[in-house]
Structure formats: structure tokens, C-alpha cells
Amino acid sequence: MPAPRPTPPDLPALPVTLRPNVTRAVLLSVGTVMLLVITAMSLLLEKLNPAERVSFIFVGLIFFGVLCLLSRPKVVADDTGVTVVNLTRVRRLEWAEILRVNLRVGDPWVFLDLSDGTSMPVLGIQPGVARQKAVRDARTLRALAESHGTGTDTTPGAGAGDARTETTTDAGTDTATDAGPA
Numbered sequence: 575m576p577a578p579r580p581t582p583p584d585l586p587a588l589p590v591t592l593r594p595n596v597t598r599a600v601l602l603s604v605g606t607v608m609l610l611v612i613t614a615m616s617l618l619l620e621k622l623n624p625a626e627r628v629s630f631i632f633v634g635l636i637f638f639g640v641l642c643l644l645s646r647p648k649v650v651a652d653d654t655g656v657t658v659v660n661l662t663r664v665r666r667l668e669w670a671e672i673l674r675v676n677l678r679v680g681d682p683w684v685f686l687d688l689s690d691g692t693s694m695p696v697l698g699i700q701p702g703v704a705r706q707k708a709v710r711d712a713r714t715l716r717a718l719a720e721s722h723g724t725g726t727d728t729t730p731g732a733g734a735g736d737a738r739t740e741t742t743t744d745a746g747t748d749t750a751t752d753a754g755p756a
Contacts (some may be wrong), residue, residue: 585721586714587651587716588652589650590650591648591649591650591651592648592649592651592699592715593649593709594647594698594699594700594707595704597645597704598676599643600703602645603698604641608634608638608641609634609637613634614752616630616631623638634696643662646659647697647698647700649699649711652717654668656669656715656719658694660702665694667686669722670689670723672686672689673689673723674686677701681701683695683696683698683699683756684698684699684712684737685698693719696715699715706732745756
């Protein structure tokens with residue numbers, strides 16, 4: 575069993591949860607307000623029969639449920655790996671499986687390049703509303719992956735020097751760091 579690696583002082587203490595807090599707050603607030611408005615309208619409209627009132631409330635609940643689903647994405651990093659929670663799927667990744675953390679100009683969210691040759695979207699880090707926070711979170715996840723992962727790319731034709739992590743600064747310039755053996 576390998577000895578635990580020392581945590582650099584700039585890395586957060588694990589476990590850490592990364593999520594788009596502003597987007598989440600907006601979605602849940604709008605969902606709550608819309609549910610209340612639709613419910614109030616169903617009760618205030620005198621010409622509705624009880625079945626129509628129930629259908630109004632049901633539609634409000636569906637709308638609220640969809641917005642709750644959209645507010646679900648997050649990334650939870652701990653000592654053994656990362657749990658990526660997207661809209662309808664949860665996937666657990668070991669640190670060694672993550673080769674690259676990518677957030678480029680124009681990307682709607684972070685993408686992880688995995689050791690099995692696939693790429694996985696991480697909706698828990700999205701620059702849509704809070705660009706600075708998304709860049710900071712992407713850099714944090716990149717640093718955690720570099721310090722905990724193996725940094726070895728096992729895809730055909732790729733070497734350890736090919737494992738790179740890219741993030742985008744607010745000014746739009748790309749920065750890349752080799753994620754060689756950690």
C-alpha cells in the first residue's frame with residue numbers, strides 16, 4: 575500500500591464539493607416561486623373544477639422537479655477519487671482514471687479525459703453564470719487530479735508527457751500543465 579502523498583498548501587482539504595452555487599440558487603428559487611404562483615393561480619381561478627386545480631398543481635410540481643434536476647450537478651472529491659453527479663447519472667472515478675481536466679473557451683462545462691480513452695462531461699463546473707468560480711474550481715480539480723492521480727495516459731500512442739490539463743482564464747488564454755507522474 576503506497577504511503578499517502580503530502581497535500582500541497584494550496585489544495586483544499588478533502589473531501590471537497592464543487593458545484594455551480596449561483597446557478598443552483600437561481601434554479602431552486604425560480605422553481606419555488608413558479609410552484610407557488612401556479613398553485614395560487616389554481617386556487618384563485620373560480621371557474622376551475624377540483625380536477626383542473628389538481629392538474630395545475632401537478633404541472634407546477636413537474637416544473638419544480640425539472641428545475642431541481644437541473645440544479646443537481648456537482649463534483650465531490652475525496653482521498654480515493656471523484657464522484658461526478660450529472661443530471662441523471664452518478665459516476666465514481668478513481669484518481670488514476672482522470673488524465674486531463676479540460677475547460678476551454680466556449681466549453682459549457684468541464685470535460686474529463688479518462689484513461690479508458692473516453693471523455694466525460696462534468697456539469698458541476700460550468701462557467702455560464704460564475705465564470706471566475708468555474709475557472710477556479712477547474713484549476714482546483716486539476717491540481718487535485720495531478721497530486722492524487724498517476725498522470726499516466728494509457729490510451730494507444732500516448733505517453734505520460736501527453737497527459738495535459740487545460741483551463742481557461744477569464745481573459746481567454748489557455749494554460750496547460752503537464753500531469754506527468756505524480
